[in-house]
Amino acid sequence: MTTPSGDAVPYPQLIVDLGAIRRNYARLQTMTSGTEVAAVVKADAYGLGAAAVAPVLLHAGARHFFVANAHEGAVVRSAVGNDAEIFVLHGYWPADARVIARSSLSPVINTAEQLGNWLAGPAGPYALHFDTGMNRLGVPMSELRTVADIAARRAPELIMSHFACADEPGHALNATQIERFSAVRDAFPGVRTSLANSAGCLLDRAAHGDLVRPGIALYGGAPRATEVSPFESAATIETPILQIRAARSGGTAGYGATWSADSDRTLAIVALGYADGMFRAAQQGGYGRIGDVKVPIAGRVSMDLITLDVTAAGDAAKAGETVRFLGPDLDAFAAASGTLAYEVLTRLGPRLERVYT
Numbered sequence: 001m002t003t004p005s006g007d008a009v010p011y012p013q014l015i016v017d018l019g020a021i022r023r024n025y026a027r028l029q030t031m032t033s034g035t036e037v038a039a040v041v042k043a044d045a046y047g048l049g050a051a052a053v054a055p056v057l058l059h060a061g062a063r064h065f066f067v068a069n070a071h072e073g074a075v076v077r078s079a080v081g082n083d084a085e086i087f088v089l090h091g092y093w094p095a096d097a098r099v100i101a102r103s104s105l106s107p108v109i110n111t112a113e114q115l116g117n118w119l120a121g122p123a124g125p126y127a128l129h130f131d132t133g134m135n136r137l138g139v140p141m142s143e144l145r146t147v148a149d150i151a152a153r154r155a156p157e158l159i160m161s162h163f164a165c166a167d168e169p170g171h172a173l174n175a176t177q178i179e180r181f182s183a184v185r186d187a188f189p190g191v192r193t194s195l196a197n198s199a200g201c202l203l204d205r206a207a208h209g210d211l212v213r214p215g216i217a218l219y220g221g222a223p224r225a226t227e228v229s230p231f232e233s234a235a236t237i238e239t240p241i242l243q244i245r246a247a248r249s250g251g252t253a254g255y256g257a258t259w260s261a262d263s264d265r266t267l268a269i270v271a272l273g274y275a276d277g278m279f280r281a282a283q284q285g286g287y288g289r290i291g292d293v294k295v296p297i298a299g300r301v302s303m304d305l306i307t308l309d310v311t312a313a314g315d316a317a318k319a320g321e322t323v324r325f326l327g328p329d330l331d332a333f334a335a336a337s338g339t340l341a342y343e344v345l346t347r348l349g350p351r352l353e354r355v356y357t
Helices: 018-031 042-046 050-060 070-080 094-103 112-120 141-151 172-187 311-316 327-336 341-346
Strands: 013-016 064-067 085-088 105-109 127-131 158-160 192-194 235-247 265-271 287-290 293-296 305-309 322-326 353-356
Touching: 018 050, 042 050, 042 070, 042 341, 050 064, 050 070, 064 070, 070 085, 070 094, 070 105, 085 094, 094 105, 105 112, 112 141, 127 141, 127 172, 141 172, 172 192, 235 327, 265 311, 287 305, 287 327, 293 311, 322 327, 327 341
Parallel strands: 013 353, 064 085, 085 105, 105 127, 127 158, 158 192
Antiparallel strands: 013 235, 235 265, 235 322, 265 305, 287 293, 287 322, 293 305
């Protein structure tokens, strides 16, 4: 049994590779040539820190950003200055009027009532969102003509919709949504269009419109869960080994003794747990790495600690040594946790110190 030396840092860090985000943005520009690439930085740039990420995307060429609500928009406005337009996806609510005005935000209008309130009040730049098949936010297609008549008082900056099944390129709903959106486009001649999310960027040109809105692709997750991501992961967790233990054959580890050694094994306990955003379910196939060696999770993830089977790492497994999670294994870790990279990233907790490279 060993314990770390006195100079080891006993807490986990989230290493955010800003260069990878910049390269992912450039790759999306190439993939959607002829279409402007916006940046979705909602949920604090998918957990990586919008205040640090948004300026990198601005310098890479992004001039339009998308956030969920006005308070997120205020953070991004402070980060990028006045050289970009920031759209608020949750629409216009009179309670947000001051924040919207102070931070020069543009609401994405989702209902005829919101549109009427906006035009009767602030009446600044805005976007119109139409529901072409997601059955989530957006103006129903049955109200297209009514909303177009109301919008005649002041045209929107952008008309948009959102794919429900773009991660399944052969799904029939994709073609249906493109066809329905063409009716929206016809009702707003000359207004810029936007339809594609990250997965939509991988579809044919007909899915792109004038502006694409990638999110997870910027941060390295796979837009299609069944395919290897063509983008670089921008998020790596580094955490130290706190202690090394020897487990005899038949010995157990963790709450509930759900893991048992099938032979003599070496275990490492690392400073990371579900309070940091790791999933308890990750014990079913989740792993970290010491160098290039995979070290699987042994037993249940607890609040502050994870036990790893580090037998394969040999002498490299010692107290104070760094174990890395996510990075190029982001999507594999998400799959082991029974979820997607989106949820893994956005659940990363504030206890993780963000370190930007």
